[in-house]
Amino acid sequence: MDAFVLIGSFLLLIVLGMPVAYALGLSALIGAFWIDIPFSAMMIQVAGGVSKFSLLAIPFFVLAGAIMAEGGMSRRLIAFAGVLVGFVRGGLSLVNIVASTFFGAISGSSVADTASVGSVMIPEMVKKGYPREFSTAVTVSGSVQALLTPPSHNSVLYSLAAGGSVSIAALFMAGILPGLLMSAALMALCMVFARRRNYPKGKVIPLREALKICVEATWGLMTLVIILGGILSGVFTATESAAIAVLWAFFVTMFIYRDYRWRDLPKLMHRTIRTVSIVMMLIGFAASFGYMLTLMQIPAQITATFMALSDNPTMILLYINIMLLILGTMMDMAPLILILTPILLPVVTSIGVDPVHFGMIMLVNLGIGLITPPVGAVLFVGAAVGKVSIEATIKALLPFYLALFLVLMAVTYIPAISLWLPGLVL
Template sequence: MTTLAIVLFLVLALLGMPLAFSLGLAALGGLAWSGIELSVLPQRMMHAVNSFPLMAIPLFMLAGELMVGGQVMQRTIDFANAFVGRVKGGLAHVTLLSGLGLASVTGAAVAGASALGTTMMPAMKKHYDAGFGSAVVASASNLGPIIPPSAAMIVYALMAGSSVSVGGLFMAGVVPGVLLVVGMMVLSSWIAHRKGYPPTGEPFSLKNLLVQTRRAGAIMLMPVIVIGGIVGGVFTATEGAAIAVVYAFVIGKWVTRKLEWTDLPGCMFRAALTSAVVGALIAFATPLTFLFTIDLIPMRLSQFIQMLTDNPDVFLALVMVMLLVVGMFLESNAAYIMLVPLFAPIALAYGIDPLYFGFLFVFNLVIGMMTPPVGVLLFVMCGIAKIPMSQLLRYVWPFIALQYLVLILCWIFPEIVTALPHALGY
């Protein structure tokens, strides 16, 4: 029955059906074939989304929308511009640092691409090739699921069960996230020099830097309070997300004074729309994972892999290669929901650190958001920049290669991922 469900899902997905619809119909077909009471379907779906930790995703999404609605991005951009604006590739550096700041609020790549793209692309097109600007914005947006708080890590922890904590996964992404930002800035500088792009922004001024630091101080304090509170055990990830919403509203309403009461319905609608996609995928995928459990698929898969090799490194290599391929064709949230319940228990059986495995799993699929043919960030940026995919692909490959390089470094040197969370007691 599991085989039937998987085949049905793949056929529907290849035909272009929505992923949630494909998952739901595949689960329905599998349950009907097995003779199991179909009332299991809505019960499992309701149980999956009736989750307190899962509430963190729409709350972080809403916090990000409120920050964008309050035009907080402009202060973040001005602050970054005061640091690195007056160099070759300076506008790309500003975009990357702004993406880092936005990632520490939203935790989502697509939301970051929408906010950064609409804000930065007009200036990018004036000074750079639109393909290069779009590649930089897509790369900066892809920091969202790596830098805490990460919606992808919340989904992973939910699907993996008690073996891994959300706070631990959040901290696992800090050092690799910094490496990514530094690497992307170096790469952007190299491309800017090679292409002869002119410097942008005002000359460096200590006075201006102090002014912009003062203006952006309250904004930069937000991730410190939210992430620090989650890591310190003061509140849970969901409670931290609720605090982020309140903080973002206060900043937009009374600090930048750009957020109006009339903006709130639109912010809530956009956050609900984005979150509903994740919720629908989780809901419709749960009956399918229930079929996996009934058919003992995780146990059989574990036994089969252990028959092939008893080396954890070989197992990890097989999973990484598989995720590289999966990330090119399958939406990342669907991949977490389908694959985490299968491979997380096997990684534990091999004695692999669950934080280390979980981060590599998430990071690999996050890079898939930028790889064709189904790289969602590529389609978002082509729509915002109004350029053909071929123009974007000419510039995006170096950034994709850099992200895979950082992934390989994390794979070879686990301490890059695990040192910080272990030092904090995870």
């Protein structure tokens, strides 16, 4: 009955249209009233939820990504990707995915990736003869990898939701190979389409121009080198690396590229503060909700339920994947990470799944949900940028869903894809 009151009230509030953060907080209060817990205890949980040093990484990474996204980085990364793969048949579709790989490794945001890369690549692909809906589908699916590769904001959230027991640095390292695997799968699919549909070849960029493009892009790509190099060398922590990334992004944007106007900085800061405020509210209320879950022993009950369904780890992971895929289509990624991690982590650890590995499973699942209706935020952004209807975009995405599902199965059942790199360098 306790679980019904807590989770039922949360779902009811969501159905009534209340924002997820407020629904989490109010349902936690309802649960506290039900089991006679003082409301002051809930307020302590909310305050404690946002009073963690590691959370400073989120605003800093969001700000660094915003500065680079609006400061001309996407255009230079697209040009750099064109040097690498633009000359083959269907090269622009490959450029789109490679540019998303680079940009995602700087912004850590699929929405920013879709908006920045899509605004440049979709019109260019259409101009060269690619169908608009295909161009949009490539952009939308390619942006999912930004959720995996460092600096992924969602990896920070997962570490927080896991009670700080999972290293952010390990999650950053774990996301690299799954992200590259996702890129490779999507590029292979695009090459198949290019041959079947006879998409055009790109031109080979002259050496002198190619060198100039590479030098310009290197300034932005150094952001990733600074983040990972500093963490792995032990010079600074993952949280401190976020602050360093902001300083570097500001320096490159305002003094090297000089495409961004100083008078626009206050507006950028305002947008960043609004985004971070929403995330912090969500984290605080999710902490109180997670506290109620623990008091009501709901994670233990769900673990017992899964174990009753099957004692086979393969089947349990399959059930969890199905559940995450379904839930990912109905709610945004951040609240799902904060809500589900405390519930599902005991389940997977009881069958021997490494918490870092499960983090990658969760991120891939929920990333697919971001490009799937009815609540696919990245899908809607891509359709708006590409000026294509949601229906047409979904139809064009169908083969890309298959490619992403195959990557999900590989990440789920081959732990080395996620764990080899952290084990090697940490």
